[in-house]
Amino acid sequence: MTGMSSGIWHITYLDMTIRILMALLLGGIIGFEREINNHAAGFRTHILVCVGSATIMLLSIYGFGDFANEPNVRMDPARLAAQVITGIGFLGAGAIIRTGSYVSGLTTAASIWVVAGIGLCVGAGFYFGAVLVTFLVLVSLFVFQKWEKYMLRKYRRHEMNIKMYDRQEILGQIVEELGEQDIQIYELLVQSNHKTEEHLETIIVRLSVKLPRENKIVNAVNRIYNYDDVLSIEISNLFNLSKKLN
Incomplete structure (x- = not known):
């Protein structure tokens, strides 16, 4: 892979930098909400998960582009991404705490999982999906949280x-x-x-x-x-x- 090459299996250094920085931004926005609410996985954790997922997605799509023209090589951009979705579970499980009958950390674990998905979207260049999901996650964490507290207290x-x-x-x-x-x-x-x-x-x-x-x-x-x-x-x-x- 070269810095100036283009094509379906290649990406420029500029495009790669934009995708990594965008993953950092979107992951940081969601992580900031978790941080200000004193959750175990906060600002830096969400940034690392999102940037890491974007990096693995970039690697999965473009990291082996030099072998794309080999006759016996079959390219599968989703092969590493699938492992991210499975492997991120261990990090989410670490955020879940059980105290007696009360379980906390489920929302944070879910946010880590969805941030990994956002990172994969950014890494694949699926910007609209990444931004849309980030917006919906923030709505869920900010707006729905207040509505949920009201409904729980009422019912x-x-x-x-x-x-x-x-x-x-x-x-x-x-x-x-x-x-x-x-x-x-x-x-x-x-x-x-x-x-x-x-x-x-x-x-x-x-x-x-x-x-x-x-x-x-x-x-x-x-x-x-x-x-x-x-x-x-x-x-x-x-x-x-x-x-x-x-």
Whole structure:
């Protein structure tokens, strides 16, 4: 391959530079969104994935152009690209974290996978597809994220765990407090926990709730947490507050 040659199996150095820089730009745009939201795979990771994918695509198409005219050689531009799509899975898997029943990092893993696809598009010169996908990914990460949070808060049930001393009257006050903040309770389960050094029985109250606006959630948590008999409050994906036992 020469810097000034052209043709279906050859590319100029200028075109190659443009494609690599475009991969850097598009991957960096998506990575920047992940970075400002404090995700494990951020700005530099997405740039490296996109630039690397574009490089492999360029290699797959043009790296063996000198052998194109050989009678026993069959050129297959997709051979290395297919391996990128398969191999990028290990990097995405590293961004997925499981904590109990909660799994995080799936969106970041998906963004790494799609950035690899964008890099392949740029490397192949499929600019329109690369730019269009980048735009749609940004819409998904920015716009759909806010819409998803709104819909989840409106329709999704959350698990609320309250660890407290075994005081039945306090439990009634907690239920009343939640009702005043428009927090709907669907299930309530009381589990015996253990005795403290003061020989006081502790229980864990597990509630399945639907949460209203954020300010009402904060108000309810703050009020309940101020009860002397309440030791900790946890709401799945939202709050995790605890007091030290004396």
